[in-house]
Amino acid sequence: MADLLQRDDKATQWKLTAVQYVIVAILLVLVAGLWRLQIINSQNYRVLAEQNRVRKVPVLAPRGKIVDRENRLVVDNYVSTSCFLLREQTQNMDADLPLIAGGLHMTVEQIQYELRRFRGQPKYEPIPLKQDITPDEVEFIEAHRNELPELETVQEPRRLYPTNGFAAHLIGYVGEVSEEMLDNPKYEFYEPGDVVGKAGVEQSYDEILRGKDGSRDVIVNSHGKEIGQLGSEPSEPGKTLRLTMDLDLQKAAEAALGDRSGTMVAMDPRTGEILALVSHPAFDPNEFAVKIHRDEWNKLLNDPHKPLMDKAIQAQLAPGSTFKIIMSVAGLEENVAQKMHVFCAGGAEFYGHLFKCDKRHGMVDIEHAIPWSCDTFYYTLAQRLGIDTIAKYAHELGLGQKTGIDLPDEVSGTVPSEEWKLKTFHEKWYAGETISVGIGQGAVAATPIQMLRALSGVASGGALKRPHVVFSDEQPSNIAELFPGSGDKNIPLSSDNWEIITDGMAGALDPSMGGTAGASHLEGIDFAGKTGTAQVISHEGASHVNAKSHSLQPNSWFVGMVPRRNPEIAVVVLWENGDWGSNSAKLAAQVITAYVDKQRRLGNNIREVVAPAPAAPAAPAAPQTTAANPAKPNQSKPIQVKPVQAKPAPKAAASKDTAGLEDSMGAVWSVADVDDGRMHGGHFQLSDLTATPSASFKHHHPGGGR
Numbered sequence: 001m002a003d004l005l006q007r008d009d010k011a012t013q014w015k016l017t018a019v020q021y022v023i024v025a026i027l028l029v030l031v032a033g034l035w036r037l038q039i040i041n042s043q044n045y046r047v048l049a050e051q052n053r054v055r056k057v058p059v060l061a062p063r064g065k066i067v068d069r070e071n072r073l074v075v076d077n078y079v080s081t082s083c084f085l086l087r088e089q090t091q092n093m094d095a096d097l098p099l100i101a102g103g104l105h106m107t108v109e110q111i112q113y114e115l116r117r118f119r120g121q122p123k124y125e126p127i128p129l130k131q132d133i134t135p136d137e138v139e140f141i142e143a144h145r146n147e148l149p150e151l152e153t154v155q156e157p158r159r160l161y162p163t164n165g166f167a168a169h170l171i172g173y174v175g176e177v178s179e180e181m182l183d184n185p186k187y188e189f190y191e192p193g194d195v196v197g198k199a200g201v202e203q204s205y206d207e208i209l210r211g212k213d214g215s216r217d218v219i220v221n222s223h224g225k226e227i228g229q230l231g232s233e234p235s236e237p238g239k240t241l242r243l244t245m246d247l248d249l250q251k252a253a254e255a256a257l258g259d260r261s262g263t264m265v266a267m268d269p270r271t272g273e274i275l276a277l278v279s280h281p282a283f284d285p286n287e288f289a290v291k292i293h294r295d296e297w298n299k300l301l302n303d304p305h306k307p308l309m310d311k312a313i314q315a316q317l318a319p320g321s322t323f324k325i326i327m328s329v330a331g332l333e334e335n336v337a338q339k340m341h342v343f344c345a346g347g348a349e350f351y352g353h354l355f356k357c358d359k360r361h362g363m364v365d366i367e368h369a370i371p372w373s374c375d376t377f378y379y380t381l382a383q384r385l386g387i388d389t390i391a392k393y394a395h396e397l398g399l400g401q402k403t404g405i406d407l408p409d410e411v412s413g414t415v416p417s418e419e420w421k422l423k424t425f426h427e428k429w430y431a432g433e434t435i436s437v438g439i440g441q442g443a444v445a446a447t448p449i450q451m452l453r454a455l456s457g458v459a460s461g462g463a464l465k466r467p468h469v470v471f472s473d474e475q476p477s478n479i480a481e482l483f484p485g486s487g488d489k490n491i492p493l494s495s496d497n498w499e500i501i502t503d504g505m506a507g508a509l510d511p512s513m514g515g516t517a518g519a520s521h522l523e524g525i526d527f528a529g530k531t532g533t534a535q536v537i538s539h540e541g542a543s544h545v546n547a548k549s550h551s552l553q554p555n556s557w558f559v560g561m562v563p564r565r566n567p568e569i570a571v572v573v574l575w576e577n578g579d580w581g582s583n584s585a586k587l588a589a590q591v592i593t594a595y596v597d598k599q600r601r602l603g604n605n606i607r608e609v610v611a612p613a614p615a616a617p618a619a620p621a622a623p624q625t626t627a628a629n630p631a632k633p634n635q636s637k638p639i640q641v642k643p644v645q646a647k648p649a650p651k652a653a654a655s656k657d658t659a660g661l662e663d664s665m666g667a668v669w670s671v672a673d674v675d676d677g678r679m680h681g682g683h684f685q686l687s688d689l690t691a692t693p694s695a696s697f698k699h700h701h702p703g704g705g706r
């Protein structure tokens with residue numbers, strides 16, 4: 001019995017010991033948990049607790065302003081209010097979506113789409129829900145602070161562009177970074193919701209224009225309402241970008257091109273600085289500054305006139321007779337053209353096919369082939385040179401390759417050759433194909449910026465400059481890598497050949513010589529150039545369709561410069577379906593007039609240029625086998641030198657239609673257009689301080705017009 005009681009005592013003692021160990025273990029676990037909470041993870045929980053009280057509000061940096069070459073404001077910023085969604089401030093987001101959608105004039109599906117886009121981002125990061133909200137939407141958010149603590153308003157800078165698409169393709173636009181862009185290593189440091197440049201200089205110089213965002217640490221109550229501020233990290237604005245564009249010339253070019261579909265570019269050939277760049281139809285970049293509506297975007301994409309295309313650097317078209325200057329360089333440098341005397345009877349037969357010319361020019365030499373733009377002469381020259389020789393000089397003058405202009409998405413164009421056709425089509429090149437290339441038709445395709453650089457380079461004695469829209473000292477050091485192209489280069493061009501070509505281009509603007517652009521002659525200005533009328537459909541094809549349709553009219557080209565040798569300004573005009581090249585010459589003359597008038601004012605010479613009324617030139621006599629060599633112009637004052645003519649020009653009557661452009665020159669930034677509490681773009685106010693009367697030109701077909 002005693003043994004039994006002893007065994008029971010031992011069992012009870014063992015159980016008591018076990019219970020004690022369990023209690024100690026539990027206490028140790030509790031102590032370890034408290035240690036982990038109070039000591040090891042105290043910082044983490046302190047941060048979480050602080051986040052319930054402190055909120056980090058982004059302070060978005062304004063993009064840098066954009067100014068013209070004279071520091072006149074072109075693109076500015078304005079303060080806009082945007083709505084952000086704070087996911088950590090609500091437990092049941094789905095239940096709040098209908099109320100949020102109604103107050104912000106959105107659909108539930110739109111909000112759900114934004115939530116899906118940012119689901120990979122940390123929950124504490126705010127989601128940009130709607131940009132540039134209206135005053136009534138701001139009032140809705142303020143009135144529902146208690147019910148919708150997840151909604152927050154943030155004031156952020158937004159782009160303010162000129163209205164009516166002024167310089168839209170040069171400036172470009174900004175937009176929210178897309179998912180496709182985020183996959184590009186170039187945008188590895190960007191996050192969803194960031195605003196980036198997407199066209200023009202906004203894209204090319206995004207790193208310069210883009211600032212560095214800051215933040216504010218604000219104290220909020222249990223309802224998410226801001227009640228104080230702890231500190232802030234200021235944002236850093238982007239740098240101001242100074243363009244080579246001259247606002248006065250840009251205004252003149254915009255007015256000259258008007259509602260025509262095409263492009264116009266003015267450049268200083270001595271430096272490559274772009275003074276004006278217009279592409280029509282344009283788009284309103286203010287529509288992109290917030291978020292363009294899908295319907296508006298589709299409308300732009302499906303417009304047959306391609307308003308989103310920068311036609312100055314992206315339109316690859318047959319250059320027409322402007323290509324004859326390149327043919328002239330090739331023919332003269334190969335010592336072929338100066339020996340040619342071709343009889344033009346309205347065309348000629350090559351390889352069993354009749355190639356037509358627009359007129360019967362009679363006997364033609366190189367001195368008259370340029371101003372008369374005789375197709376028969378250049379058909380013959382193309383046959384004698386051959387396609388590979390033509391391609392060699394076209395490549396030397398920058399065709400078939402990018403120029404390297406500092407704008408995105410420039411294209412290269414096409415220079416055909418035997419090798420090119422074999423590589424592209426796996427076919428042999430036929431000699432008959434060379435004939436059309438001789439007049440800038442057939443397989444040759446060039447952009448307006450290429451033709452401007454090539455012809456102004458020829459007029460500059462063979463010095464070709466890389467076109468650029470931002471001054472060289474403000475460009476990044478790796479600009480050649482960012483925008484590869486032929487860049488600055490010099491081609492050999494003998495002085496005799498240089499004079500023949502430049503005098504020929506001056507003759508094209510001389511009505512007494514029967515030049516194709518004689519109606520655009522400017523008295524007192526050494527204005528030279530070359531017209532081009534490029535077919536968009538063959539004669540054979542036109543016979544099967546309505547050839548009178550506007551879309552089948554030839555493209556009208558003109559490249560002009562002042563003065564004829566070592567020009568200070570050169571202008572290219574491409575008027576799509578504008579018919580004769582002489583029509584584009586009249587548009588270019590308006591920009592030339594604006595430039596010359598401004599230079600004279602700056603030089604305290606108040607005499608303005610008056611454009612004479614277009615007069616039909618006298619029918620030229622059949623040229624002799626050799627043309628008289630005109631005297632060299634005095635280039636000490638190139639802007640005011642009168643063109644040297646083969647014979648005295650008849651005095652034209654002054655034009656009665658000299659009202660000028662609708663608005664005078666000289667634009668300064670004015671207040672923004674405001675509607676419904678939101679801004680919709682700025683506009684330019686005309687300044688009397690820089691007003692320039694500009695001559696208008698009546699439409700008139702000269703003798704040639706090619």
